[in-house]
Structure formats: structure tokens, C-alpha cells
Amino acid sequence: MLESSDLPLDEAWERDARKGRRTANRNELMQALDVRPTRIVAMGGGTGLPMVLRGLARRADPKLGDPGLDITAVVAMSDDGGSSGRLRRTRGALPPGDVRNCLVALAGGKGNSPLSEVFQYRFAGKRGLAGHAVGNLLIAAFAELKGDFLEAVRVSGELLGVKGRVLPSTTSPVQLVAQMEDCTEVVGERNISRAHGRIRKVLLSPRSPPPVDGLIEAIRTADLIAIGPGSLYSSVMPNLLVDGVAQALCESRALKVMVANLMTQPGETDGMDCLDHVRAVIDHVGPVLDAVLINGAQLSEEAARRYALKGQFPVRVDRRALISAGVVPVEADLLKESPRIRHDSRKVARCLLKMARTGL
DSSP: OOOGGGSOHHHHHHHHHHTTOSOHHHHHHHTTTTTSOEEEEEEEOTTHHHHHHHHHHTTOSOBTTBOOEEEEEEEOOOOOSHHHHHHHHHHOOOOOHHHHHHHHHHTTOTTSOHHHHHHHOBOOSSSTTTTOBHHHHHHHHHHHHHTOHHHHHHHHHHHHTOSSEEEESOOSOOEEEEEETTSOEEESHHHHHHHOSOEEEEEEESSSOOOOTTHHHHHHHOSEEEEOSSOIIIIIHHHHTSTTHHHHHHHOOSEEEEEOOSBOOTTTSTTOOHHHHHHHHHHHHOSOOSEEEEEOSOOOHHHHHHHHHTTOOBOOOOHHHHHHTTOEEEEEOOBOSSSSOOBOHHHHHHHHHHHHHHTO
């Protein structure tokens, strides 16, 4: 008999439902989904979180027989590189870059409106404004005017007409610290990626910063919480290390789904398979994952060779090992038709919504 991880997606979900894997609490939570929007919380940073948000934003508006989506994006705040890093060092600002990308994604992408294109425009040259994205400067300016970074994000979202809301995981200035397997310690997100060593553990400095208003409530009332894809230690983990987040995830009745990375990341997840990614989350914050969404489509051999030259390799998946770790693997075609190896935002969103509405 086929394992659920070997069945086609629809059949796997139907079989899981028949076996009664959905808890009574989760069934109770889902009873109202036909009369209220499905509540989705997406956590991460970098390029992975905007990809998820673009797909969800396309399905956010209510339609006949579909109340739509209530989307909350939770963004890591430890970025200290590029334009965000310069604003942190020169203005004492919180890093706006990942927030900006999420706002534009929830507004439908930079091609959706002239204002989105302006937000994403990056000044060329070598001095002055060179390298800064306009949206970063606007968010930083609003934060100085309002004296409140969260209010700056809200106002920026209103300007862009976003479908949902973006929450920084914390508004405390934090740095990411990595404890390496060779017992050295690396401070700063940009330095960690350059260290090229095996990471044993990451933490935030100062430890356990307070969560932003509304974050814990969003987690507690969600129907589904998507974690990743993205840089495991620098985009995903910092959100989970904010005070109260891990506990809220454990207590939430939502389905908690990790969207698995397609490729390893040089200097951060070299040699790590999907189970290693899941175990890293569990080792840091406990058993907060119910399922992992993995790609089942075949990668192009030519693309895989090109990525291998850059030290990036497909993230291997052992479905039985994931099940033994207490996480249900759900497999689907998640690949974008592109010369580059990327997730397709529409496919990922479709899978997440089906999982949210069926309870796995």
C-alpha cells in the first residue's frame, strides 16, 4: 500500500482526512471558513516570503462562495547588509528591505502599479544614494516622521494598497549571532553567510526581544502558518526566536507548514537535507511543525549543473525520516517554469490554501 507521502496530493489529503488526523480543535476552527476569510500567517524574510505572498495576494479578494484571505506577513528584523544595513548604521533605523519586498508582493508585485515600481527602484552609482531602494528610504522617512516603525509600515502599505498586513517580528534593534560547530561565534547576518562554516545554533542579541503588537494574536487565531522558504538561519529562524513566538506556535490550533527549500545555500545550509532543516527548527524552538511542503517535480539537469558550480545542490528529501520526526511530508509540483530553479508562487499558494481548508 502506498504511504501518504507517495500518493498524489489530492489522494493523500483525502486519506489523511479519512484516518482522522485532523484534531477536534482544528475542525472547530475550520467550521467558519465558509463565512469568514481564511487566516494565513506567513513567516520568513529574504526572497522566499515575498514569493509566498505574491501567490496568496492573488487569492485574497472575496468571490462568490469564497470569503477570501486574511494575510499577515511576519518579517525577520536582523538584516544588516546592503541598503538596510547602511540605514541601520547611519540613521539608527530598523531594517526596511525585507518589509518593503513583502509590501510590494502584497500589492501585486512591482509591475502592478507605478508606485510599486518606485518602491523597488534602486539608485545606481557608487556614492550618496547609490544602492538604496526608494522604498527603504520612504519607510525610514515615515518611521522618523511618525516616531514609530510599525506605523511607517502601515502607512506604506496603505499607499501601495496591499492585500493584507506586514508585521516586523520585533521593533527592537537586534543582531543575529551564530554559534559555529568549531566553537567560534559570528555576529551579524552578513558575516554569518561569509563564515562558510557549519552552524550549530543561532540566537538574537539581545535575547528574546519583545514581539510587535498583534503578532502573537495573529499566530493564535490563524488557520495556517507558513514558515519559509528562505535562508534557514538568517530569514526563517530569527522570527521564531522572538519572545513568545515559539510558545504561541505550539499553542496555536493552526496547521503549521514549513515550505521546504529547493536548493542548499552556500555558507549556511551546505550538505543539509530536508530533515536537517526540520530538525534545526525543532532543536531551536521545539516541535512547532505539523507538515513540510516539498517539491515533487523533477529539476532540470542543466539547471542543476549550473547551480552546482555555485555550490548549490537540491535539498534531498527522505519522506520516511520526516514522518519519524513527527512531520507529515506533502508533495506537489512547486517548480516555476524558468531557467532558474525557483518556487512558483501560484502553485505554492494553491497548496497552502488547500491544506488550510482541509486541515491536512
